[in-house]
Every structure is written in structure tokens, then in C-alpha cells.
Amino acid sequence: MFDLKRLIGVKSYSFRAITDNRSCAEAILSCGSTAVDLSGVHVDYDRPETWQDVIKSYTDNGIVIAGIGVVGARPDSAWNRRFFEFARMAGSELISVTFQPQEWEKTTASLEQLSSEYDILTAIHNHGGYNWLGNSTILDYVFSRTSCRIGLCLDTAWCIQTEMENPAEWLDKFGSRTYGIHFKDFVWSRDGKHADTVVGDGALKLADVLEKFKSLETIRSAAVEYEGDNAVEATRLSIQNILSLY
Secondary structure (H helix, E strand, O other): OOOHHHHOEEEHHHHOOOOOHHHHHHHHHHOOOOEEEEOHHHOOOOOHHHHHHHHHHHHOOOOEEEEEEEEEOOOOHHHHHHHHHHHHHHOOOEEEEEOOOOOHHHHHHHHHHHHHHHOOEEEEEOOOOOOOOOOHHHHHHHHHOOOOOEEEEEEHHHHHHOOOOOHHHHHHHHHHHEEEEEEOEEEEOOOOOEEEEOOOOOOOOHHHHHHHHOOOOOOOEEEEOOOOOOHHHHHHHHHHHHHHHO
């Protein structure tokens, strides 16, 4: 079972304004976390000569790079292989992905082959109602036509944003195909616009999600994501909220 108290991480995209990786690592530590789900703003997949320095920025500070992503996969194995090469070097067990509907079968076939070759799982990130992979019907369809090398990286806020979807119900529905989670929360204004808030302070029924989360044995990465202002403090409070209920 995933040790959330020890390995609750931070989505590094939350700290995208902190471009230096060692400074990003220090910010993560200040939030009470020792794990990161590394985003593309902090690693250049086209410059493998820089990868070791990126990785050392975190590992030298005792931070586990539990996952990477969300990466844009393509029906092109050479393109996709870069992500697996970095993940292997970083010791990551999960790559969160998104991809276009065009030739999606070829894309997922490439991901399955590379996932098996590198023994690193891949997980589709749901990105809200505007994204074709953002609803449970399509995800269920894709999962029914792919192997367990491909699963779900549940973004809790984007799940809620689809209006008729519930993160806790998704954890029931997809169960052992759930490999990652981004703890994220939204509030809505009267005109229907959403904004990030501290996890547990918005629409997310955090206690319900955590109760389902406890039963999962397939999680490889769990990270807090916050894209608003004062990200370090909001992330610290989010982690505090999560662990107080866990």
C-alpha cells in the first residue's frame, strides 16, 4: 500500500515560477514533502545531458521523484521513449500522459510496449470537460481496449469540473487501474468560473477521496497540485489538510 504520510508529493508545475530545480526542491521541503511529481517546466526531455543535474537537485535533498508528467505522448515511439529514459534514470515508477484522439490506438500501443520494456507504468491524466480524455466514459472505453500497462492518473479537481463526475466514485470505478493521483481542488464563482484553492477548502470531498484511496494497492505517485497565487503556502496547507484526515 502507498505510504501517503511518507510520500505525499508536490506537482512541480505548482512551482513553475521557480525555474531553478534546487530552489524548487527547497520549496517542496518547506511544504513538509519529500516527494515530487516532476513536470516538463523543470526538465527538458530534448536535452538528456542535463538530466543528471535535474535529478540530483532533488535526490541530494532527499526528495523522491515518484512520477513525471503530464507528457504529451504521440504515435511515435522515438518521441515517447525520451520520457521513459528520463523516468528510468530518475527512478520514477509512473509517467502520466495525455494524447490526441487521432491515431490513439497507435499511441497507446507504443506506450504499452515501452511500459513493458522499461517496467514503468503509464497513467492517463483527465484534464476536464474540454479534453476528450476528461470523462469516465471515454476513459473506460480506452481502458477496455488497452492492457493494465496503461491506467489512470486522477486529477480530482478536473474530475469535478466535468460537473457530473465524482473523484471518489472514479476510485471505485477504476480501482486497480488507478496508478496516480493529483490532489487538486477548485472553487466556483457565480458566473461558473473555477479557481484553485487549498485542497480540502473547495468542492472536493477530501475525506471521501482519502477513504477510497486507502484501499488502493496500485498507487505509484500522489501529489498536491495548486496553480494559484502563493503556491508554496497553499501547497503546505493542502498537505496539512490531507494528512490530518488520512
